Amino acid sequence: xxxxxxxxxxxxxxxxxxxxxxxxxxxxxxxxxxxxxxxxxxxxxxxxxxxxxxxxxxxxxxxxxxxxxxxxxxxxxxxxxxxxxxxxxxxxxxxxxxxxxxxxxxxxxxxxxxxxxxxxxxxxxxxxxxxxxxxxxxxxxxxxxxxxxxxxxxxxxxxxxxxxxxxxxxxxxxxxxxxxxxxxxxxxxxxxxxxxxxxxxxxxxxxxxxxxxxx
Amino acid sequence: xxxxxxxxxxxxxxxxxxxxxxxxxxxxxxxxxxxxxxxxxxxxxxxxxxxxxxxxxxxxxxxxxxxxxxxxxxxxxxxxxxxxxxxxxxxxxxxxxxxxxxxxxxxxxxxxxxxxxxxxxxxxxxxxxxxxxxxxxxxxxxxxxxxxxxxxxxxxxxxxxxxxxxxxxxxxxxxxxxxxxxxxxxxxxxxxxxxxxxxxxxxxxxxxxxxxxxxxxxxxxxxxxxxxxxxxxxxxxxxxxxxxxxxxxxxxxxxxxxxxxxxxxxxxxxxxxxxxxxxxxxxxxxxxxxxxxxxxxxxxxxxxxxxxxxxxxxxxxxxxxxxxxxxxxxxxxxxxxxxxxxxxxxxxxxxxxxxxxxxxxxxxxxxxxxxxxxxxxxxxxxxxxxxxxxxxxxxxxxxxxxxxxxxxxxxxxxxxxxxxxxxxxxxxxxxxxxxxxxxxxxxxxxxxxxxxxxxxxxxxxxxxxxxxxxxxxxxxxxxxxxxxxxxxxxxxxxxxxxxxxxxxxxxxxxxxxxxxxxxxxxxxxxxxxxxxxxxxxxxxxxxxxxxxxxxxxxxxxxxxxxxxxxxxxxxxxxxxxxxxxxxxxxxxxxxxxxxxxxxxxxxxxxxxxxxxxxxxxxxxxxxxxxxxxxxxxxxxxxxxxxxxxxxxxxxx
Ligand SMILES: Cc1ncc(C[n+]2csc(CCOP(=O)(O)OP(=O)(O)O)c2C)c(N)n1
Ligand code: SF4
Numbered sequence: 001x002x003x004x005x006x007x008x009x010x011x012x013x014x015x016x017x018x019x020x021x022x023x024x025x026x027x028x029x030x031x032x033x034x035x036x037x038x039x040x041x042x043x044x045x046x047x048x049x050x051x052x053x054x055x056x057x058x059x060x061x062x063x064x065x066x067x068x069x070x071x072x073x074x075x076x077x078x079x080x081x082x083x084x085x086x087x088x089x090x091x092x093x094x095x096x097x098x099x100x101x102x103x104x105x106x107x108x109x110x111x112x113x114x115x116x117x118x119x120x121x122x123x124x125x126x127x128x129x130x131x132x133x134x135x136x137x138x139x140x141x142x143x144x145x146x147x148x149x150x151x152x153x154x155x156x157x158x159x160x161x162x163x164x165x166x167x168x169x170x171x172x173x174x175x176x177x178x179x180x181x182x183x184x185x186x187x188x189x190x191x192x193x194x195x196x197x198x199x200x201x202x203x204x205x206x207x208x209x210x211x212x213x214x215x
Numbered sequence: 216x217x218x219x220x221x222x223x224x225x226x227x228x229x230x231x232x233x234x235x236x237x238x239x240x241x242x243x244x245x246x247x248x249x250x251x252x253x254x255x256x257x258x259x260x261x262x263x264x265x266x267x268x269x270x271x272x273x274x275x276x277x278x279x280x281x282x283x284x285x286x287x288x289x290x291x292x293x294x295x296x297x298x299x300x301x302x303x304x305x306x307x308x309x310x311x312x313x314x315x316x317x318x319x320x321x322x323x324x325x326x327x328x329x330x331x332x333x334x335x336x337x338x339x340x341x342x343x344x345x346x347x348x349x350x351x352x353x354x355x356x357x358x359x360x361x362x363x364x365x366x367x368x369x370x371x372x373x374x375x376x377x378x379x380x381x382x383x384x385x386x387x388x389x390x391x392x393x394x395x396x397x398x399x400x401x402x403x404x405x406x407x408x409x410x411x412x413x414x415x416x417x418x419x420x421x422x423x424x425x426x427x428x429x430x431x432x433x434x435x436x437x438x439x440x441x442x443x444x445x446x447x448x449x450x451x452x453x454x455x456x457x458x459x460x461x462x463x464x465x466x467x468x469x470x471x472x473x474x475x476x477x478x479x480x481x482x483x484x485x486x487x488x489x490x491x492x493x494x495x496x497x498x499x500x501x502x503x504x505x506x507x508x509x510x511x512x513x514x515x516x517x518x519x520x521x522x523x524x525x526x527x528x529x530x531x532x533x534x535x536x537x538x539x540x541x542x543x544x545x546x547x548x549x550x551x552x553x554x555x556x557x558x559x560x561x562x563x564x565x566x567x568x569x570x571x572x573x574x575x576x577x578x579x580x581x582x583x584x585x586x587x588x589x590x591x592x593x594x595x596x597x598x599x600x601x602x603x604x605x606x607x608x609x610x611x612x613x614x615x616x617x618x619x620x621x622x623x624x625x626x627x628x629x630x631x632x633x634x635x636x637x638x639x640x641x642x643x644x645x646x647x648x649x650x651x652x653x654x655x656x657x658x659x660x661x662x663x664x665x666x667x668x669x670x671x672x673x674x675x676x677x678x679x680x681x682x683x684x685x686x687x688x689x690x691x692x693x694x695x696x697x698x699x700x701x702x703x704x705x706x707x708x709x710x711x712x713x714x715x716x717x718x719x720x721x722x723x724x725x726x727x728x729x730x731x732x733x734x735x736x737x738x739x740x741x742x743x744x745x746x747x748x749x750x751x752x753x754x755x756x757x758x759x760x761x762x763x764x765x766x767x768x769x770x771x772x773x774x775x776x777x778x779x780x781x782x783x784x785x786x787x788x789x790x791x792x793x794x795x796x797x798x799x800x801x802x803x804x805x806x807x808x809x810x811x812x813x814x815x816x817x818x819x820x821x822x823x824x825x826x827x828x829x830x831x832x833x834x835x836x837x838x839x840x841x842x843x844x845x846x847x848x849x850x851x852x853x854x855x856x857x858x859x860x861x862x863x864x865x866x867x
Contacts, residue, residue, distance in 0.1 A: 018593060027396070030230045034398045040230065041363070042396040045338045046255055046705065051630065052813055053593030066477035068362070068395040068470075071558040087588050108591040109813035111635045116589065124586040138828075147828045 009062035010167050011070040015089045016081030017106050018050040024181070025079065025151035026057040031176035032168045033061045043068040052109070056089050061167055077163050079154050082106050083121040083134075090128050098131035100158050102150055104138045133161065133198075140193055146186045152177065153194035160198025170195050218259070218266035225403040233363035233392040234259035236399050237330060240370025241300050242267055242274075243401070244326075245408030248292035249276045250285040252675065253704035254304030255339035256393040257332035261302055262707070265716040273409035278707055278716040281645075281675040282307035286314050286329070290383070293327035294422065295413025298374060302330040305346050306644065310676070312349070318383045319354040320432045321422050322439070326377035328370070329355070329385045332393050335520050336554040339703075341625065341644060343552060345520035350385050350497040354436055356443050357385045357497035358452065359469030363395040365452075367402075369494055372452055376495070380443055387496075389519045391554060392470055444498035452494035455507050457485060462512040463567050464489040466504070468496060468524050471517035474560040482561050484568060499527045508539060515567045516543040519555050547572055594630055597814035598780075598831030600698055600743035600773030600859075601628050605636040606810055606839060607749035608665075608694070614750075615757055618662045620655060622691075624648035624677075626669035627702045627775075635811050638667065646676025649693060653680060656689040656766075663760065664691035670726060671701035671709040678729060684766040685734040692760050693768045694753070696743070697726055698775040699861060706778055730768045737765070743773025744859050746838045772861045776831050779858045788854040790832035791847040795823050799844035810839050833859065 012029070016022045026042045033040040043058040058070040075093050080086035080101040093099065105118045126132050137153035159170040170191075177191055178184050221238050223229040231239070238260050241249065251261040261276060268276045275292075279285035282303045289301035301311075308315065308331050315329070331349070334340040350357035356376060360369035370386055377384040420428050447453065457479070465488055467475035472492045479485040491507055493500075508514060516525040525543040532539055542548040548563045549555070562573035595602050612619050623629060623639030624647060632639040641651065652666035668677050673695050681693065701707040708714040713723030730738045737759045741752040749771055756767040774782075783790055802821035806812065814829035815836060823844070825836075832855065837845040 017591065019596070027230075030396050030398075034228065034230050040396070040398055042230075043391055044232075044394045044396070045390070046394055051593035051596060051627065052591075054591040064477070064480060066362070066364075066473040066480075067555075067557045067560075068391045068473070069554070069556055071556060073558075084588060084591065087586075088591075107816055108589050109594050109807075109811055109816075110589065110592075111808040111811055113589060115817055115819050120586065142828070 009060060009065050010077070010165055011075045012059040012061075012077045012079065013070055013075045013089060013092045014057045014059065014079045014081075015085040016055055017085060018053045018055045020081045021148050021151040022055050022057050022081060025155060026059055028151075028155060028173065028176045028180055029059055029168070031180050032172035035172045035175060036168050038167060039063055039065055041065050041068050054085055054088060056092075076165065077158065079158060081137075081150055081154065083118065083125060084108070084116070087121060087125055090125065090130060093130050098133065098163065099125065100133045100135065100154050100161070100163065101125065102137035102154060103134045133157070135194070135197065137194065141190055144186055144190050144193070146183065146190065149187050149190040152187045152190040156191035156194030157198045160195040161202065218263040221263040221267050222270060222404070223401055225401060228398045228400050230396050230398050232259055232394060232396050233360075233366045233388060234394070235263045236363060236366035237370045237386065237388065238263035238267065239399070239401055240367040241328070241374070242404045242409065243367070244371045244374040245298060245405060246300050246374075247274045247297035247409060247411030247413075248289060248299035249274055249302070250279045250288045250299075251302035252279055252282045252285050252307055253701050253707040254307050254332070255704055256334055256388075256390045257302050257304045257307070257330065258704050258707065259393070260330055261716060262705075265718070268717050271406050271409060273406065274411075276716050278709070280710055282310040283314065286311035290314060290318055290323065290327060292413065293323040293325045295415045296325045297411040297413045298325045298327070298378075300328045300330060303332070304340065305331055305333040305344050306340060306342065308346050308349055310645075312353075315349065315355065316353045317424055320424055320429055320436055322381045323377065323383055324381065324416075326374045327383045328373045328377055329383055331385055331387050333387060333389045333520060335389055338390055343520070345523060346385070347387055347497055347520065347523045351523075354440055355383055355385050356447070356495070357387050358495050359387045360392055361467070361492055361494050362470050362473040363392050363397045364399075364473070365494065366392055367399055369452060372450070376443070376446070379446070380439060382439060382443065387469070389470060391519070440498055444500060447495040447498060447500035448502040450495045453500060453503050454492045455489060456492070457488050457490045459489055460510065461487060461489045462510060463487065464491060464508060464511045464514040465564065465567065466491045466493055466514060466516045466524060466528070468493045468516065468518035470519050471555060474555050474557055475517045475564065477557060478561040478564045481557075482564055484564065488564070488567065493524065496524060499524070499531070501531055504528065505531070505535065508537070511539055513540040513542060513567055513570070515548065515563055516541065517549065517555065517560055517563070518543075542567060592633060594633070594811075594813055595627065596776055596831070597812050597829045598776035598833035599627070600771070600775065601631065601696060602810065602812060603746045603835040603838070604694075604696065604743050604749050604771045605631050605638050607746045608638055608753055609636065611750050611753040611757065614754060617757065617761070620659065620662050620664045622648045622652040622655065622664055622666040624666075624668040624672050625703070626672055626696075628667060628669055628696050631667070635809050645672050646680060649677050649680030649684065652691040652693070653683050653687070653689045656684075656691040663757065665694060666691055667694045667696065669702075670695065670697040670699070670711050673726060674710050674724070678733070681730065681735065681766070682733045688764065689766055690760050690764040691766055692753075692756050693766060695726055695768060695770045697770055697772040697861070698743075700775050700778050702775045702777065706775065726770055730770070735766055735768050737767035738770070740770045740772055742860050743771045744833060744835060746835060774859055774861055776833060780831060783855060783858055786854070788852060788858060790855045791834075791849045791851045792827050792830045792832055793825055793834065793836060793845050793847050795825055796844045796846055797822060799842045801842050801844075803841065806836050806840055806845070810836065812836060
């Protein structure tokens, strides 16, 4: 049994590039968790790392959480706004953990870094053996006219997969977004779209696709 | 940013950051004055208090010019009988150390709490100093909240202790308290208790620290220190739980208590150890600890930072001739640098029972991974005014064929350290760029010193160094980067903006006026978003330094893009996005190598590509491309150009 199961704790890491809305995602998640009646801890890093650096935010839910950081190897869930960052922090996941990742590579702006391919990075991620759901979050967010809503798509998608293991529902997320966000309307729509896409995916897989995680 | 949660309804739970919980605690206690200087991880305390002040009309809140002045201001407020708070990051207390030591001698009138936000792990700092040591050194009591969960309550308690003993009290927080959000149950704010009028009652024998007075006060201080220790022996912030007859004990200090508590539960040994929670830490509550170590054979100390409690405990045990093994950071049971982590504490609590040292304490890498992951250091934002300035600086240096030493400083421009710019050869602390340049400039033969400092940092601690340069004739170039804000720490206003923490408009202090007033003869102001203008200004100034052997100053002015864009949105000003003209692009790479804008990436064929989501329309790429291959999708408006050139007046 997973450690999470034993102690009723859900460990989540949200990763990406500084400035992508990672802290906002964590904020919404923590509001939603509180609405669902859980104790919640969200450890963020501000300052230097917010300037386009690599960022990880730790979210812990459950009655017995005391310490703010998710230990390596014990995250139940990773929400990744970018593929290179998903790879960087993949060792935070436990064996049953899964990754919801935007199908997007943001090359680090290092002079001479050259071209980095999405497919190569994604197959690297899959080779880790974790369950990977790569989704078109940024593409969809742009379609909805709010490129910064990538986080909303991913939060919604995770709810559709029951990635919060019953601890946070889409309704909790909906009301957290309506209250905590300035641009609530478009963000809600992207959240909803992510949720629906996951539901569709799940029902399709139930209809015979062998493995949705290979999608 | 909105901090509405700081004013949430009494007796409700709201998710808030540790820093906001600290602000809330101060409001519930009833302060009349708060000051601070920004610094990660402390800044949100003053920001949240400013929010409250705007909504409630009290308390008085300010961003001060630096930590020393912030400290002295809040101390002054307390002497007028008004409860006050000062907040800063750990290294800020170095700047404020002088008044800190004196404040212990005089004591205070109304309660006075000093919040020190330490940064173990150095997420945003130049060092990992543990400011509890200042408490020992300066006779300032230290209270550490047991995690974000206790931040509000511990703050109120710190004010009460200060009130009880008329003595300054330090509240020591750390990154994982300050910047962790949790659901916090809040108490009541009484708005009337935030509105104060001060009165200073004279008592020179106490407040004028001449040697004769200080000698008397020293004796009084030592007595007070003993009575505070006595009080900490029974304060409710310190407590015990678990198996009281166990031979194994853990002292969980501040946040360390949370790690210890979760670790004993997750490892299934919660009922086999005795857990001491220590939040009122300095002066070390000797009797509390000793009375709870009766019959104990081994004790583990879990604390964030240096082994301060661990060492105190060891010396007390030695004094008492008690043979209890103390495990912790001094002997390899917990790691000595960086932050605590749950896995490390779990290993340590198992060691406590087994007596065996944990194995490797290093982080486990991702052994399953076969492709290499490129690093992603922080970089200047797309549209940052500094990118064009650094590009121009490198060009000016090449043109003049001089050999520069870049004396750097702390701010977003520190990121100029990395390739392709490499314009920060050294950086040690705020204001250091000018101080260090003063020394070097008198000694270098074939090199020329260029000191680079930001606007907020110049106000903070740059001015005395510049006066020194004028007075002693130190020949160096000072480049002041005026982006109209304190960007690195989250865009707080500073004296150059004329906007106060409470959002009121005061008088703006102009950098070039200061520079002229202290006697610098060569000063020019250039537009950061105009590469040729910056280059020309730098070339002339460098020549002046070389020819005259005197200091010269170039002020490069241009708005931080992260303030320009929200301001543009507020005013309904549209900003253009740029695109590549592919017939003209020759794949030369100047834009993505030498200029290195994150919004410009390489296509497979080597030509440039602009990411429309990241492009901010600063337009500098169009100036630096040798082939004229960038053009705006729409012509930039006058209003937008104005905003870039310094039309944003600081603040949020
Ligand atoms: C003594 C001290 N106080 C505060 C800080 C935190 N800090 C780091 S950079 C900075 C100011 C940066 O402002 P500015 O010089 O205007 O540069 P910018 O970030 O806007 O480029 C501050 C306050 C510090 N490092 N040291
Ligand atoms: S926050 Fe402002 S000053 Fe800092 S890197 Fe970004 S644009 Fe430059």
